[in-house]
Amino acid sequence: MKPIRIVCGTRESRQDFSTKTALGRSLLIHEAANPVDLMLFAENKQGLSSIYNRAIDEAKEDPAILVFVHDDVHLCDFSWSERLREAVETFDVIGLAGNTRRLAGQPAWAFVDDRFTWDEKRYLSGIVGHGSSFPCNVSNFGPVPQACKLLDGLFLAADSERLWEANVRFDEQFEFHFYDMDFCRSAELGGLSMGTWPLSVVHESGGAFGTPMWRESYRRYQAKYAEGGEPTPQETSVQKQTPVHQFHNPDLLKLMPTNAKRVVEIGCSSGALAREYKKLNPDVHYIGIEIDPSYAQLAREHCDRVLDMNIETVSAQLLAEDLAADCWVFGDVLEHLYDPWQLLQKIREASAPGSCVVACIPNAQHWSVQARLSVGDFRYEDSGLFDRTHIRWFTLVTMLELFTQAGLTVEAGVPRVFDEPQRERFLPAIHAMAAAAGRDPEMAVQDALPLQYVFRAVVS
Structure with a gap:
């Protein structure tokens, strides 16, 4: 004894x-x-x-x-x-x-x-x-x-x-x-x-x-x-970022390296992505970070460690030591942060070459956002593109700038386009607006189709 x-x-x-x-x-x-x-x-x-x-x-x-x-x-x-x-x-x-x-x-x-x-x-x-x-x-x-x-x-x-x-x-x-x-x-x-x-x-x-x-x-x-x-307002009110669910993002999963030794997922919710990734890479050490303690408790069933904390308060020392990882995952999270530019830069500075950031980001250029803005219908909702807890908004152009400004190199990207027949009524108007602005109308239409984009960016 x-x-x-x-x-x-x-x-x-x-x-x-x-x-x-x-x-x-x-x-x-x-x-x-x-x-x-x-x-x-x-x-x-x-x-x-x-x-x-x-x-x-x-x-x-x-x-x-x-x-x-x-x-x-x-x-x-x-x-x-x-x-x-x-x-x-x-x-x-x-x-x-x-x-x-x-x-x-x-x-x-x-x-x-x-x-x-x-x-x-x-x-x-x-x-x-x-x-x-x-x-x-x-x-x-x-x-x-x-x-x-x-x-x-x-x-x-x-x-x-x-x-x-x-x-x-x-x-x-x-x-x-x-x-x-x-x-x-x-x-x-x-x-x-x-x-x-x-x-x-x-x-x-x-x-x-x-x-x-x-x-x-x-x-x-x-x-x-x-x-x-x-x-911070995020800490004191601890707003639920998105209603918790047991589904994972398959496109996000596809861009995660299958040989990662350590993964840190920000906003791990119920741990559904960890559950699926561990089927592909059972030896990984998977850390979840979740600002909502009730969600964090659910995620502990699938993650090796879960910390209920605000990632924006983390120091560079902790990123480089206790939270060092081969792969950082942000599944519809960067738009909820006050300064995602600074956080990504801190991660890049603390990470070894070859490490990566995999992220899914909602598209503020989506046809439905443009349609609603045209009539002043900007009302916050519990989830989706108008999620009331979104703090930042990105288009494809500014998403790419986000990674570039942080010193990360985008090596893969996938638009998430879904079957939305109602968009056909609005795409001609988007085409016309781009032409009136002197921009490529075909490109404007293409950029209005994805609901989200998924990226993998690496530390050079």
Whole structure:
């Protein structure tokens, strides 16, 4: 049975730890029923991320259930080690309090902005006591246990072997503030599950939010994940991009290389495309990214990993490392982004030569759009060319410019033309308009036929 290894940094000396810290006193009280290894960094002046990484490194040859905990946490549960072993059978990373969602610009697991506005209670989880003795104040944040996306760093636990398998570590630029937020992001990208677990503790500190050091760490955290201070409209409302369904785009599938080792699909919806692609290439590692958490849950049945996140907040570092791929897939997604030009450029800069982007893009030059515009009938709908969540609009000309401006070379393209007999009434008018504008009328008619285009563009 793996030992439980407490990893703690304290300003106290090794001799004083057991009498002058809440954690030291509680370990002494429970040592008979809850034996542990203690990896204590006494008189510590290093950042927590540094000492926690050292514990992960040393656990490679000596695996353990690692518990990263502050010295001002009093463990009250008489059987806390038994409960912890149960917890790591359910979740890969354990915390005592957390949030089931994460918003762009979020500065802590419980707050939605840097004015320390509490998130809605329905998203929170955990029970933590506060004070220096009993009785104490108890914060009941929400139901426990609960799968979470963010966990409070006062107590984090994980099996060291799972951390090594997923290549998850702490970022040492975050010495104290934001090390927990960043660690949760890394765990999510590593495909690790996270959740809260019921363990009775009393925390003697209320945190140090808003100090100059905290704000500097917040700035670095935002820079790492390319987040602004305020949540974007996409994050706060999380509009459903297109009604979820179980169908895949066969033309998109045909342009995906069948020998890709890693595929990242943006807007994976139910995972239908992943399901079909894995029939052709069962050895692929398929990552789905989906902004709608309910869709992401469906996609997990078919993808190896699914991240529910806004791809426009991703940093260049994450694109080049955790999300490195041979093939990026955008199935009717680029038109939903605020800056698809910048995202494609970031992907190109982070990708190896020969990598590709495969995309399906709606055609704003389609005959039906022109017909409706001619009479002012521009009304948003739940799906299709007039999808209310479309932000950008492209014609064939501007689609090609999109890839060129990102530094990608289009090597294949397929127009998706469907049987639409009603178009015959409008094509003569489109022909006439192009002639009146001094442009090629035959080309204008041809460009009005496709509902969508599918492209494969490569990194040279």
